[in-house]
Amino acid sequence: MVVAAGCAGCLDGRLPGDQTDGSASGDGTATRTYIVGIDGNYYPFSYIEKDGQPSGFDVESILWIAEEMDFEVIIKPIAWEHIIPSLEEKRIDIIYSGMTITDDRRARINFSTPYRVVNQGIVVRADSGMTMDDILGGNAVIGTQRGCSAEAWIRDNLVQAGTLPADRLVLKDSIQLSLSELMSGDIDAVMYDEPVIAWAIRDKPLRMAGVVETNEEYAIAVRKEDTELLEMLNEGLDRLMRSSKWQELIRKYGLE
Template sequence: MKKIIMLCLGIMTAGLVLAGCGQQAKQAAPDAGKAGKIVVGLDDNYPPMGFRDENNNITGFDVDLAKEAAKRLKREVEFKPIDWSSKEAELKSGRVDVLWNGLDITEKRKENMLFSDPYMDNRQIVFVRNDSAIKTAADLKGKIVGTQSGSTGEENINKDAKLKSSLKEVKAYPDFIAAFMDLENGRIDAIVGDEITGRYYMSKHPDKFAARDIVIGDITSFGIGFAKDNQKLRDEVQKVLNEMKKDGTMAKISQKWFGKDITKK
């Protein structure tokens, strides 16, 4: 009888092990199907590079670029909105595979990530209300200036000790849309931000804002950010970007969003 009981227990144990393995296989299956997915981290309130349209779908120049790159790589792409001020942490943790959203290439950022070749130039300039008396950098003295938290604009203000000390206050916003809303309502006097994004926003509100040709910091270039240990993905994406430049696809996408080809050759 004891042998029979032991035999039954053995069979039951083996059944549980097999059931557990089967359950693990079921759980692993979805992950295996996602092996080729590229998760793109972006600020989804950053027109025209990446933002939500009237139907709440994520769209934009960089979004179209990423979709075309993923298509050529025969990989699925997922767009994941993130806190832009925590972008390096999101990339390092593996929660996103790339940062692809008007990301300026800077020496400081190169310490924490790999970059694609630059594909578009960008400047940090000053935006004001249409009736503003601010015309030069000197006119910013004693003013409240807004910018996006974690942006190149914020970095450039912080690096310019003379400029920063002359300002009454620097207000950092989660995105430039919020900054423009406060500018319109008179809560701040000016914005330091990406020329491309600012001019796009201005085009949607033509009678409210003006751009001043006051450049804060150096002219920079947009690039795609990858984790330091992900050289393989960086090279794969760069290869298809080169193809898109050569066959005119990148120029076509630029024409769609900017009315002309403003990408780097």
């Protein structure tokens, strides 16, 4: 059985003390239950529906894996900047929400087999004359979500290189806030994971200026010590990616 519980009150990263050591099933055996942390505003991978229920490509993936591998999950939305600390502090057990593998993150947590490769998209206002040369040449104020891989790329490749003054990088708590600032004219461009930002601008007066090929790998994350859990997730992910369900989800969420 699978439990999927939205938790709007958990968006700031403060989670209740859920127990994850298993609950009694009808036959007297213990059912393993794991708390899965997601970004609740990460369309189309993980998000919260209007009725408060979690949805998205990654959400449906972990629900399939849980059923296949015979465990339960409780899905909790958490502000992205709090998600790794929440894992380390054992407030959640798994991160499954388009997390990019990086060396800094590898030093703190373990990753599954990668399940998707993405690049960084840069968007501007539809009527903007800004080009990729302008943006990557340091002639734009760039926004993105705090704590994401786009921030790391901008810092490593533009700010530290002296191309972009540090005060021209504007960070917000969500990509939606960054896009709002772009539409209001407070910033010139927003950089974020390409499939997510392409989804986010579909009904907005914004356009894709271009893509930076970063070839980032998405993977599931667990604590360093949870080796058995990681092995189980890798097995479940492998089964999912070899099943017809995988292509069904790719088509459903427009990730072809």
